[in-house]
Amino acid sequence: MFTPCPTERSRELADRVEAFVRDRVVPYEHDPRLGPHGPSAELVAELRGLAREAGVMTPHILANGEHLTQLETAAVLKRSGLSPVGPVAVNTMAPDEGNMFLLGKVATPEQQQRFLAKLVSGEARSAFFMTEPAEDEGAGSDPSMLKTIARPDGNDWVIDGTKTFITGADGAAVGIVMARTEDGDKPRATMFLVDLPHPAIRIVKVLDTIDSSMPGGHSRVAIEGLRVPASAVLGEVHAGFDYAQIRLAPARLSHCMRWLGATTRAHEIAVAYATRRHAFGKRLIDHEGVGFMLAENLIDLQQAALMIDWCAGVLDAGHMGTTESSMTKVAVSDALFRVADRCVQAMGGSGVSRDSIVEQVxxxxRAFRIYDGPTEVHKWSIAKKIKRTALEGGYRAGH
Incomplete structure (x- = not known):
């Protein structure tokens, strides 16, 4: 269930992306090169070769470097998500999509030429090193808890720390490392650009997680004596927390876009099953227990699509959209989980079999409800905004 494309160029791009994903990518969904830690490098290269031939590589960034609006991006990324492998093939996946957005906003021309160009072309992947292990009381959903430290040493910086759940670190060529820097007595953060692999950045373990769509999986990483020049600083020193906000609001929204596509496809498969399968003298869809689930799916999918477009409009209007993206991430991730759960339930044993893509979706x-901030953290942030607004007189007192 997709809302109309906002512009002619987004309609044309979205249609081409959808055709490519359905016709060329879907047949790869059971390729043996899809493992528990995502598609292999060989498979990624093969899929992206097909995407280049079809003219749909990195479709949200135009040939002249212009980025589609968020509302236009939503139209395209929803279609790319129609297969869990779709975003990998057309280069709209996390974390690369968010990293490209950040580099386009903050990086110097030299940094863009060195790091961004190869991401946009799809020749390389990237990783964003922010999350840290809970047992070390490091930064998770709260970046202010950063334990990784960058210390100035002459014209260089030396970085030490441990990161975890770093998506795509295994096999990435570009790294954005977020580390704590000191500004007097006040802790700040700075982002650094790093060529990967690097001997000072060691993958300790690729974690086994419930999801399996992202190349390289999610790694625990040790950073030991990483020395980088001043030219590696992304943007300004001590501005890392601000840049994190520039990246995180659009990135969590693009997660919603992609997974709306995936659950739309799961719903299509469940509908096809329920209209084909007979039990107790009639089609499954004619049993209210199944038909009502599919009706509820359609309602949730439409509401999710509208929520995404509303938040995209807020960002396009020039607002940070922190609260709006939190609201959207909560509403959409919870709604899409309900949709995916109903699809599994409606399909019975077929829904839990890996012969169907529904099981993977x-x-x-389920993982999406945690990544880019768990539902509860976003609700807490929204509640703080409600309290602040109320104490500032922004709500009329009830009578």
Whole structure:
């Protein structure tokens, strides 16, 4: 269920992306090169070769470097998500999509030429090193808890720390490392650009997680004596927290876009099953227990699509959209999980079999409710905004 494309160029791009994903990518969904830690490098290269031939590589960034609006991006990324492998093939996946957005906003021309160009072309992947292990009381959903430290040493910086759940670190060529820097007595953060692999950045373990769509999986990483020049600083020193906000609001929204596509496809498969399968003298869809689930799916999908477009409009209007993206991430991730769960339930044993992509979509959506901030953290942030607004007189007192 997709809302209309906002512009002619987004309609044309979205239609081409959808045709490519359905016709060329879907047949790869059971390729043996899809493992528990995502598609292999060989498979990624093969899919992207097909995307280049079809003219749909990195479709949200135009040939002149212009980025589609967020509303236009939504139209395209929803279609790319129609297969869990679709975003990988057309280069709209996390974390690369968010990293490209950040580099386009903050990086110097030299940094863009060195790091961004190869991401946009799809020749390389990237990783964003922010999350840290809970047992070390490091940064998770709260970046202010950063333990990784960058210390100035002459014209260089030396970085030490441990990161975890770093998506795509295994096999990435570009790294954005977020580390704490000191500004007097006040802790700040700075982002650094790094060529990967690097001997000072060691993958300790690729974690086994419930999801399996992202190349390289999610790694625990040790950073030991990483020395980088001043030219590696992304943007300004001590501005890392601000840049994190520039990246995180659009990135969590693009997650919603992609997974709306995936659950739309799961719903299509469940509908086809329920209209084909007979039990107790009639089609499954004619049993209210199944038909009502599919009706509820359609309602949730439409509401999710509208929520995404509303938040995209807020960002396009020039607002940070922090609260709006939190609201959207909560509403959409929870709605899409309900959709995926109903699809599994409606299909019975077929829904939990890996012969169907529905089972994978269910696992991926369950992880999505945690990644880019758990539902509860976003609700807490929204509640703080409500309290602040109320104390400032922004709400009329009830009578």
């Amino acid at each position: 269910f696992r991926e959506i």
